[in-house]
Amino acid sequence: MLSLNNLRIICTSHGLRHSNRLLMNKACLSKVSSYVTLNNCITLNSNKGTKQRNSLRLLKERELKYTTIVSSQKLFCTTHVKQNCWNCSQPIEETPAFFCLSCNVLQPPDESASFFQIMDCDQTFAISTEKLQKRYLHLQRSLHPDNFSQKKEKEQEFSEHQSALVNKAYRTLLKPLSRGLYMLELQSMHLEEGTDPGADPQLLLELMEMNEALQEARSPEDVHPIGQSTKERLKELTEQIDASMRKGELQTAKELLSQMKYFANIEDKVKEKLSELM
Known part of the structure; x- marks a missing residue:
């Protein structure tokens, strides 16, 4: 459970340098942000005993609602609250839950569920795209x-x-680049x-030369070597990112994802160039 002292540490420059490791997602960041704001209010009103006591009491009440679970790499913020079915009021145990097990009525999206949970995948960079596609279908x-055209308006929505x-x-999870960027986002990291x-x-020189070669290409035979080289680089980067x-x-x-972004851009340009020359 987050204590007042821990929240003060997060407010310091030292805490900020490590905040990405402490906070998993935007939901956690939002909750901590509200705590930080409240803590600042307490400090500014330190000479006002009544306000300070009220603020401290409010802070402790909010702290009781949230817990942190330590994993091997990060802290997870568990803000998920068990829901009841909107139709029959029976508890919804699964996360995410698409249908109520009691009345089989469609449920609203679970905003706390990650894309990995929705697609029933392990939260790893190397996932089975075949399993992902089966789950999607x-x-x-x-x-x-x-399927819901004859159902209640709520279910249709x-x-x-x-x-x-x-x-x-x-x-998001299908392509390595978007999958990797999403995994960073879950850690509050962004490119x-x-x-x-x-x-x-x-690297920038190599990319510039590849772009120039694509612009000068006059036949598919000129483009294919660039496309093959790009695929090999993307494969190498995928293995390195996974490791x-x-x-x-x-x-x-x-x-490494920053490098992958450049080569993924080249790959798109290769496809566009081949389409123009066909």
């Missing part, structure tokens, strides 16, 4: 809005939201937009 057959969420989860100022100059993720070396994984 199964969920879409069950949740598609066409939930089916649209659930189906859209499954689509987003599937697209900067644009060119990385710390990128290897040799880094398994070891918990998130900063290394972030740097």
Whole structure:
């Protein structure tokens, strides 16, 4: 359980440097942010005894609602509260739950569930895309809005939201780049937009040469070697990122994902160029 002292540590520069390791997701960050704001209020009103006592009491009441579970790499914030079925009021035990086991009525999306939980995948970089696709097809057959056209308006609305969420989860986890970026996001880590100022100059030169070769290509035979080289680099990066993720070396994984972003862009340009030349 988060204590007042721990929250003060998070507010310090030392705490900020390690906040990515302490906070798993945006939900945790939002809760801690509210605590930090409250703690600042307590400090500013330290000379006002009544307000301070009220604020401390409120803080302790909120702390009772949240717990942290330590994993091998990070702290998870468990803010999930057991829900009851909106139709029959029976408890919903599964997370995420798509249907009530008692009345078989469709439930609203579980906002606390990760894409890995929705797609029933282990939270690892190397996942089975075959299993992912099977799960996707199964969920879409069950949740598609066409299946609920004769159901209650509430179920129709939930089916649209659930189906859209499954689509987003599937697209995100399907490709290595978007999957890796999502895993970083779960750790409150993000890649900067644009060119990385710390990128290897040799890498940037290689990318520039590949872009120039694509622009000058006049036939599919000119493009294929670039496409093959790009695929090989992406395969190497995928293996390196997987190894880094398994070891918990998130900063290394972030740097490798930055490189993967460049080569994924080249891969898209190769496809566009081949389409133009066909």
